[in-house]
Structure formats: C-alpha cells, structure tokens
Amino acid sequence: MSVPKYLVAICLLVVLLFFSCTTSVPQAENDSLSYLDVSNYPSNVYVGLSGPYSTQEKMVSEAILSAARSIHIKQALALDSRLVTSYRSDKGLQSFAKDEAASFDDTSMAETINQLEILDVYFDRDAGAVVVVENTQEDGKARVYESKYNKEGKPTWLTLYPKVEGYRFGVGSAKRHYFLNNSLEAADFAAAQNLLDLKTEHAYSIENVTTENELMERSLYQAQRGLLKGFTIIARYYEKETDTYWSLAACLE
Amino acid sequence: MKKMLTILVLALLALAMTGCATAKVPEPVEPARPVIIGAEGIPQPDWVYKTVSTQDMHFETGYGKMSNKQNSIKRATVEAKNKIAAWISTQVKEVVVTYVNDAGSGDDRQVLDAMEVISQQVAEATLSGVSTEEVWVDAENGVWVLCSIPIANIEQNFEPASEAVAEAFVESEAAEAANTKMKEAFANLLKGAN
Numbered sequence: 001m002s003v004p005k006y007l008v009a010i011c012l013l014v015v016l017l018f019f020s021c022t023t024s025v026p027q028a029e030n031d032s033l034s035y036l037d038v039s040n041y042p043s044n045v046y047v048g049l050s051g052p053y054s055t056q057e058k059m060v061s062e063a064i065l066s067a068a069r070s071i072h073i074k075q076a077l078a079l080d081s082r083l084v085t086s087y088r089s090d091k092g093l094q095s096f097a098k099d100e101a102a103s104f105d106d107t108s109m110a111e112t113i114n115q116l117e118i119l120d121v122y123f124d125r126d127a128g129a130v131v132v133v134e135n136t137q138e139d140g141k142a143r144v145y146e147s148k149y150n151k152e153g154k155p156t157w158l159t160l161y162p163k164v165e166g167y168r169f170g171v172g173s174a175k176r177h178y179f180l181n182n183s184l185e186a187a188d189f190a191a192a193q194n195l196l197d198l199k200t201e202h203a204y205s206i207e208n209v210t211t212e213n214e215l216m217e218r219s220l221y222q223a224q225r226g227l228l229k230g231f232t233i234i235a236r237y238y239e240k241e242t243d244t245y246w247s248l249a250a251c252l253e
Numbered sequence: 254m255k256k257m258l259t260i261l262v263l264a265l266l267a268l269a270m271t272g273c274a275t276a277k278v279p280e281p282v283e284p285a286r287p288v289i290i291g292a293e294g295i296p297q298p299d300w301v302y303k304t305v306s307t308q309d310m311h312f313e314t315g316y317g318k319m320s321n322k323q324n325s326i327k328r329a330t331v332e333a334k335n336k337i338a339a340w341i342s343t344q345v346k347e348v349v350v351t352y353v354n355d356a357g358s359g360d361d362r363q364v365l366d367a368m369e370v371i372s373q374q375v376a377e378a379t380l381s382g383v384s385t386e387e388v389w390v391d392a393e394n395g396v397w398v399l400c401s402i403p404i405a406n407i408e409q410n411f412e413p414a415s416e417a418v419a420e421a422f423v424e425s426e427a428a429e430a431a432n433t434k435m436k437e438a439f440a441n442l443l444k445g446a447n
Contacts, residue, residue, distance in 0.1 A: 083331055096319065096328065159293045161388065173323060190323055197330045198388075203380035205331075205338035222331050224380075 032180055033236050035122045035130040039147070042140030043232075045119065046070045050128035051181035059129035060121060066181070067133045068112045070233075073104045077228040077251075079196045082221075089216040100193050126180040144250050145169070147235045155237050157248045169234075170195035170249045175242075183245045188233055191249035201226040228252075292390045300399045301389060310401045312386070313337050318395035325396035326388065333400035334383055341380075341407060382406045408440065 038047045048067030050059040080101045086094045112135075120132040134140075145162045147155045156162075161169045172190025177183040203224040210217050230252035237246040289297040305312040313336035317328025380402065387399040 083327070085328070085331070096324070098327070159390075171323070173321065194323060194326065197327050198385040200330075200334065200383045201381060203334050203383060205335045205380060207335055207339065220331070220335055222334060224334075 032124045032127040032130075033238055035124055035127055036184075036236060038132060039143055039235065041119075041132070041134075043143055044135045044138040044140040046133055046135060048131045048133065049181050049184070050130075051179040052125070052128045056123065056129065059123070060131060063121075063129040063131035064113060064116065064118075064133065065109075067131055068109055068116065069104070069106070071112055071135055071138075072106055072109065073231055075229075076104060077192060077231045078103045078225070079192060079228065080223075080225045081193060081196055082223045084219070084221050086217070086219040088218075100189075102189060102192055128181070143234070144232070145234050145248075147237075147248070154239075155235060155246075155248070157235065158237065158246060162248075164250075166253050167230075167250045168195060168199060168253055170198060170251075171246065172249065173244050173246045175244055184236065184247070187236070187245040187247040188249065191233070191247040192228065192231060195228055195231075195249060195251055196224060196226045199226070200224045290392065292392055292394050295389060297391070298387060298389055298399075300387060301397050305399065309404050311337065311340065311404060311407070312399060312401050313340065315398045315400060316395060317398075318393065322390070322394070322396065325394070326398065329388075329396045329398040330385060330400060333385075333398055334380055337383060337400065337402050338380055381409075 036047050036049060038045050046067045048063040048065065048070065050062035050066065053059045053062060080103075081098065082100075083096070083098045085096045088094055115135060115137045116133040117136055118131060118133050120130075122130040124130060144164055144167050147157065150156055157169070157171060161171070163169075170191045170193075172187045172192070172194050174183055174186030174190055177186060201224075203222060205220070205222045207218065207220045228251040230250070232250055233247050234250050235248040237248075238244075239246065291297060300312070300314060313333045315329040315331065315333030315336065317325040317330075317332060319325045319328055383400055383402050385398050386401050389397045391397065
C-alpha cells in the first residue's frame with residue numbers, strides 16, 4: 001500500500017508548524033505582564049495599570065494616573081532606609097529589621113497628565129486597564145537595555161546585573177499580592193531600594209559590641225538615603241515556580 | 254698519549270660546564286589555588302580573599318546570606334558600610350592618640366575633649382558616596398560585595414567638624430594648634446593607610 005506524496009507533504013507541514021510554535025520567543029508566564037511591556041517603544045512612552053475597579057472609566061483614569069506617576073518618579077525619587085540588626089554569639093542572628101520609604105514630587109501631576117497622548121488602552125482581568133501613553137514634553141530615545149533570556153527562558157538579569165555605561169541597575173522581587181498592581185509596585189519598590197543599597201549617597205552606621213561572661217552581643221544600626229534620577233522599570237518577569245514578581249530598574253549613574 | 258690527554262681535558266671541561274648549569278636554585282613554585290565556582294557559574298574573584306587597595310579609594314568587602322538574594326545583598330552591603338565606618342573611626346582614634354602623645358599634653362582636657370567631639374562627628378558623617386563595585390554569589394547562595402568610598406569624601410566630611418571645633422575653642426591657642434595638627438595627622442594617616 002503506497003501513501004500519496006501530497007499526504008506526506010501535508011504531514012510534514014503540520015509537524016513543522018508545531019515545531020515553529022514551540023521555538024517562539026520566551027514570554028512572561030503571566031499574560032498580563034505582556035501588556036505592560038513597552039520595550040519596543042521609545043523612552044518617552046510609559047505604561048500605567050489600574051488593577052480591577054467596578055467601572056472601565058475608573059480603571060482608565062487610575063491607569064493614566066499610574067503612568068503619570070512613573071514620569072514623576074523618573075524625574076526624582078527620594079529613598080530612605082533604616083535597618084537594625086542584632087547578633088548574639090550563642091544564638092546567631094537575632095533580628096534583621098528594616099524600615100524603607102520612597103517619595104516623589106506629585107505637585108504638578110495634573111499638568112503632566114494634560115501633556116500625555118494616549119497610544120493604547122487594554123483591559124485585562126488581573127491588570128484592570130492598561131494604558132500606554134506618550135509624554136509629549138520629553139524626547140523619545142532608545143531604551144537603555146533589552147532583556148536577554150537564558151536556556152530556561154528566564155531573563156539573564158535575574159542572576160547578573162546588566163552593565164551599561166552611565167546607568168545603574170537594581171533588581172527587586174515580591175511575592176504575589178492579592179492585586180497585580182500591588183505585586184508590581186512591591187517589586188518596583190524593592191528594585192529601587194536595591195539601587196540604594198548598591199550606591200549610597202549618605203549613610204550613618206553605628207555598631208555596639210558588648211562582651212559579658214564570654215558572650216558577645218553585637219547590634220548595628222544603619223540609616224541611608226539617596227535621590228535617584230531617571231528611575232525607570234526596564235523589564236518585569238513572573239516566576240511561576242516561586243509565585244514571585246521580579247522587576248529590573250535602572251537609574252542614571 | 255696526547256690524544257688521551259685531550260679527551261680527558263674535554264671530559265673535565267664538559268663536566269665543569271654541566272656542574273655550572275645544574276647549580277641554579279630552582280624557583281619556588283606557588284601552590285595552585287583551586288578555582289571556586291559560584292552559584293551563577295562565575296569563579297571566585299580575588300577581592301573575596303585579598304585586600305583591595307588604591308591611592309584614592311578605600312575598599313571593604315561584606316558578606317550576607319539571608320532567605321533571598323535581595324536581603325543577602327542588603328546585609329552584605331550593610332556589613333561592608335559598617336566596616337568602612339569602623340575603619341574611619343579607627344583612623345580618627347589613632348589621630349587623637351598620636352596627637353596627645355606628640356604634644357605631651359595629656360592634662361590639657363580642652364584639647365582632648367575637642368578631639369573626642371571630632372571623632373564622633375566624623376564617624377557619623379563620613380559615609381557619603383559608597384558604591385558597590387562588584388557582587389559575587391558563592392555556591393551556597395551567600396552574597397559577597399566589594400564596596401568603595403573615595404578618600405576625598407572622608408577628608409571633606411572631616412573639614413567642617415574640625416572647623417566647628419576650632420570655632421568653639423577660639424579663645425584657646427592650644428585648641429587652634431591642636432586643630433591644625435590634627436588636620437595634618439589625619440591627612441597623613443589617610444595617605445599612609447592605603
């Protein structure tokens with residue numbers, strides 16, 4: 001019994017089609033994150049998300065606010081971090097407590113929003129509204145860095161900081177919060193604090209060591225603060241195995 | 254007979270030459286250090302076990318191993334910054350001791366107090382512009398960092414403190430002299446420390 005040649009050709013085509021599907025570029029596990037990827041746009045394009053609200057109108061206005069916040073944060077982000085840690089020679093590390101804060105100037109937010117041009121609006125179950133906007137008051141330049149992926153499909157910046165002249169990079173992570181926007185904000189905040197840890201403008205460090213009856217106790221207090229210029233979230237990644245969101249942030253050197 | 258003598262002389266000459274060549278003392282061979290590979294496939298850098306030193310920068314390393322990489326980096330940088338603070342405090346205490354010994358003025362409490370104030374102020378204000386130059390993760394996921402601070406930043410921070418003290422003790426010639434001497438000693442120590 002002979003198989004017709006055209007049938008063999010069709011089968012081959014189907015097999016090829018399946019293979020081409022499996023070798024596609026690795027995407028974020030979470031579809032919602034793909035809406036937030038603006039790496040193909042110039043640097044004056046921002047994205048904002050709202051999280052779920054009861055109406056689409058409310059979601060879009062919240063997403064626009066979120067995008068405008070990114071613009072203000074890029075201008076200047078003030079960071080503050082305090083840490084207390086104590087150690088006992090018989091019990092090891094006793095505490096490692098930190099109190100971190102970030103603030104930015106939002107006084108001219110309305111003015112910024114008026115200058116925005118909306119390029120795209122998406123709706124997503126987790127992200128709520130996702131708004132892509134262009135800041136018409138800023139020149140569009142090429143993005144600082146584009147994610148590269150390893151064999152497992154994970155971004156290389158999870159393990160190694162990218163190196164680009166004139167920029168510093170920080171990586172932050174956060175476990176999943178109830179709302180996606182909160183998870184992302186927590187990861188972004190951790191990335192900003194990571195930048196502060198790696199380059200500190202001002203720090204105060206005080207250490208006390210007491211020794212009594214061959215027992216050593218050490219307590220350390222450290223406060224640090226800094227002002228980041230050009231702070232931008234370059235890329236995000238969702239790690240399914242650990243249910244963790246990751247953010248890669250950059251700021252000017 | 255003459256032929257035999259020639260052969261004997263040549264043989265002796267050859268032996269003498271060989272003797273010279275083998276007299277050379279063998280060079281000591283450095284024991285090969287095993288290459289330690291970190292969690293991210295990167296070999297352990299030299300700065301993890303060797304002190305890094307330059308004329309214009311002070312370097313310290315820090316180590317941290319916490320529940321996640323971010324906190325490990327935080328702890329490692331905190332430890333490195335604390336080492337920098339400790340290094341600066343030690344330098345300042347040394348200035349105080351050096352000055353008191355040099356001037357032979359152990360009873361001059363005004364000068365001694367002035368020095369103590371300076372040492373506190375410097376320890377509080379010196380950590381400006383600390384940068385993390387390198388990060389390395391070992392096989393157990395412990396994070397090592399190499400932090401640096403420009404020496405110029407430490408000197409700058411020291412200036413306002415010394416001036417404030419000079420103003421506070423303006424009526425005392427000893428305080429002024431102490432201030433000048435302390436500045437010199439501090440600058441020398443910073444140069445000598447690197």
